[in-house]
Amino acid sequence: MASETGMQRRYQRLVGLITASKPLDLDAWTRMLLVQYFFHVSDRRRIEIHGEGQQLLNLLTPTHFKGQGRIRLATTTVFGVPRSPGSYGASYIEARTPDSLIDIGPGTVFNNRCVLISEGASIRFGANCLIGPELHVMDSNSHDLVLERRRQPDPRPAGVEIGDEVFIGSRVTLLKGVRLGRGCIVGAGAVVQPGFEAPPMSILAGNPAVIVGRARSAAPTSEV
Template sequence: MNLKSRINFFLFVKLRIWKYQFLSSCNRVVGKPILYQPLQLKGNGRISFGKNIQIGVINSPGYYSNYCYIEARTEDSEIIIEDNVALNNGFSAVALTKITIKKNVLIGVNCSIIDNDGHNLHANHRIVGKPKSVEVFIDENVFLGNNVTVLKGVMIGKNSVIGNGSVVTKNIPENVIAAGNPAKIIRNL
């Protein structure tokens, strides 16, 4: 790495990584991911990283401007990211219940996983009510393309691929390609 590259890394990446570590508030974190981009960890729950977890990609959109956000909101919330997972720039995950990402998963730019509705859907309880939450499970060797959103209660089966821009609202079986809004199976692998 030449001098200019080292200065750029320090000024535009390393300082931001430190900033988001300082802004993080989750105290129940296990494991240490490899950070190529800032990561903010929030909530009162448990966040667990396996071995060889990569956060951010240098040669990808949003490298200098995005950060990854992972929140296990309540004391009972849990996010588990197993070994050899690569999370591209701008990834976010918010759990009220549980989000599990198994081994060897590849996740594209600006992907979002949320195991809840965000707010209670009843009109009189949106601000103060508790949102519905159902566990999300992403099995081994799944590939989520760029700008994919995975919603509550979804299970994505082994080896499946989710196309760019998809919104996954229902379970996806093993060994398929699915895409669209809502995501539908396009073909088998």
Template sequence: MSLFARIIRKLTRKSSVLFFRSISTAKPEGQFCAVAPMLCEGKGSIVVGEGTSFGYVEDADFWTSYVFLNPRTAGSKISIGKNCQICNHFTAICEGPGIEIGDNVLVGTSVNVYDTDFHEVDPERRLTGTPKTGKVVIEDNVWIGDRVTILKGSKIGKNSVVAAGAVVAGEFPANVVIGGVPARVIREINGGK
């Protein structure tokens, strides 16, 4: 790649990151690196640990997406630990008790995490009711593959791996591989002690 192309790429990336930061209504706290554009919207809080990075230039969706962190209500909180690597097109939406991601977590491309159902199931109350919520906890050293969806009330134990494309709902122990729709334990990880 020519020097001119590298300069154009770098300027484009930096201007996109600055643009999304300038239009964000929520300001994350902490020392982290936003390689990809990151849009933070909402009335709640976002706390990110030192050494965590968002985005990866040489991965899918880098030039066509952004990271979206959305603690929608005043009491909601998105907490991401230290030294996490979160790839492109990551979405975390919080309307209830929160989303808590531990230290050293690896997150693939196009991962969605929600602590809410957004709407009630009952058709009479879909637009007026209060949706169900449940805290999401992802413990330390978890590896989440591409295109995973993690739903309200889920807990993933430390050192576990979530296979690409899984839909996670419920609690899972430490040191396991989970996958599928809905996700289930596929096997244990023997070396994760």
């Protein structure tokens, strides 16, 4: 009974401290605590940071790194947008097998709660990509699709290649073998099927995604 009373007093004290704090300060403190927690329990030794400047990760919202493979991040890669839905939910980045690779180029920014899982091929993002919330990318089917072997790994993973300056809307799914050329736009909610290849500056939308137009550029381009 005494211990229960003590817990109640500690709870009331904590509530008092929270109530007395400034909302914006509390929001930032809570997010920083979650960022530190998820990074602390990550497989940090798998992370390789490359590029100029300080060799630090830009984690603005919780991000969880797991796996046995390689995770290469540029010094200017950013995970998280605090003033966006899902800013307390964790993104999940996993190079699941020893042969797996996730490689993110400089200046690429991921919004909240993205999922990148490599199972033996690779997931590569170029430079200066802008990624909406809840992106889901995999380089495999997660398991064999043959009925009798569905508890076994996918025997044929295929790498996902995202070019420079690609813009991906919210809740997009990119499946194995997808290739998006420079400057592509993928509309919100699109599901890009395995092996789909989009030329530079394509606009994709739908489930299954198809090319519905061509992105504009203010600068002349020789790409077709």
